[in-house]
Amino acid sequence: MSDDGSSRSKFHSRSTLSPPRSVSQESQRQTDTPSPSSTSTPLSTPNSLHSTSLLHDPNSSATVGKHKSAFLPYRPQATVLTNLQRGNTEATFCPVEVKLSFHERAGQGEITEDQVEFEKQQNIDAKDCFGFTPLHWACYYGQFAAVQLLIEAGASVNAHAPEMVTPLLLAASGGHHEVVRYLLEKGANSSHMDIVGNTALMYAVVGNHPHTCNELLTKNPDMTATNENGDTAYSLAVEYGATLAQAVLEQYLTAILSV
Numbered sequence: 001m002s003d004d005g006s007s008r009s010k011f012h013s014r015s016t017l018s019p020p021r022s023v024s025q026e027s028q029r030q031t032d033t034p035s036p037s038s039t040s041t042p043l044s045t046p047n048s049l050h051s052t053s054l055l056h057d058p059n060s061s062a063t064v065g066k067h068k069s070a071f072l073p074y075r076p077q078a079t080v081l082t083n084l085q086r087g088n089t090e091a092t093f094c095p096v097e098v099k100l101s102f103h104e105r106a107g108q109g110e111i112t113e114d115q116v117e118f119e120k121q122q123n124i125d126a127k128d129c130f131g132f133t134p135l136h137w138a139c140y141y142g143q144f145a146a147v148q149l150l151i152e153a154g155a156s157v158n159a160h161a162p163e164m165v166t167p168l169l170l171a172a173s174g175g176h177h178e179v180v181r182y183l184l185e186k187g188a189n190s191s192h193m194d195i196v197g198n199t200a201l202m203y204a205v206v207g208n209h210p211h212t213c214n215e216l217l218t219k220n221p222d223m224t225a226t227n228e229n230g231d232t233a234y235s236l237a238v239e240y241g242a243t244l245a246q247a248v249l250e251q252y253l254t255a256i257l258s259v
Contacts, residue, residue, distance in 0.1 A: 106134035106150065109143035120153045131162045139167035139183070142176035147183070157188040163195040172200040172216065175209030180216065190219040197227035205233045205249070208242035217252050 102119055105111045111134075119126070125133045135155040138146040147167075151157060158166055168188040171179040180200070184190060193199055201221050204212040226232055231239070234253075237246035 101128065103128045103132065103134050103137045106146050107137035107141045107143065109138070109141070109146045111146050111149060113149065116149045116153045124150065124153050124155045125159055127161075133159045133161070133167075135159060135167045136161050136165075136170060139171040139176065139179055140174060142171065142174055142179055144176075144178050144182070147179050151182075151186050157183050157186050158192065164192075165194050166192055166200075168192065168200045169194060169198075169203050172209070172212050173203040173207055175204065175207050175212050177209065177211040177215050180204075180212050184215065184219060190216055190221060191225075193225075193227070196229075197225075199225060199227075199233065201233045202227065202231070202236055205237045205242055205245040206240055208240070208245050210244040210248045213245050213248045217248070223249075223253065 100108070100110075102111065102115065105115070116124070119134070125135070127133055133155065135147065135150045135157070136159065137143075138150060157168070160166060166188065168180065168183045168190070169192070171183060190200060199221065201213065201216045204216060221233075223234065224232060234246070234249050236242070237249055
């Protein structure tokens with residue numbers, strides 16, 4: 001992923017998608033927690049806020065030639081499950097030992113104080129092969145307890161992943177409002193923009209997450225801020241039909257104008 005502004009892609013028409021956090025992550029998640037970078041359309045490119053949804057079909061022709069997303073979960077095929085449901089395959093259960101990295105455990109919310117202390121001695125902000133810290137993983141999956149442990153151990157709340165994505169942007173895009181509130185309390189930069197100018201509020205609006213919008217509005221964000229396409233948070237709410245988020249923004253704007 002390039003930080004060169006001149007190489008940023010233009011918006012393209014979207015496939016049938018759904019916001020990444022609208023899919024139940026518990027039902028989708030297998031033994032191995034999918035990396036925040038395992039799908040096709042990055043949230044922080046202009047395409048991210050100009051797609052019919054935020055979960056790209058990996059088999060869609062629209063993804064040909066596109067680099068893999070840094071943020072959206074992989075949707076597993078259901079072939080085996082379908083066969084089991086139809087009785088075409090005999091179900092056998094074999095215990096398998098699965099070794100997860102610390103980053104994956106953070107994404108599953110399964111890190112302990114001892115594990116965090118050990119990682120703290122090494123580097124609590126160590127990035128995986130995708131460029132994400134354990135805190136990015138925990139915030140993406142809304143693992144509040146893990147987020148607390150990591151931040152208390154000194155994890156950076158403003159760490160940059162590829163395309164200048166911070167933990168706050170990932171938490172906002174998933175509608176994890178409690179995590180968002182905690183990050184803000186711990187000094188997360190609410191006005192930070194990703195590589196194409198999208199703010200945490202824009203991420204929350206596109207996902208139609210009203211509670212998350214409310215948390216971000218407590219920081220009195222610049223409502224006139226635009227991304228590289230000239231979109232404001234409000235214009236994105238209208239464009240995406242994010243009625244819940246739009247209502248929150250309108251209430252906020254009305255309160256400001258009436259002062």
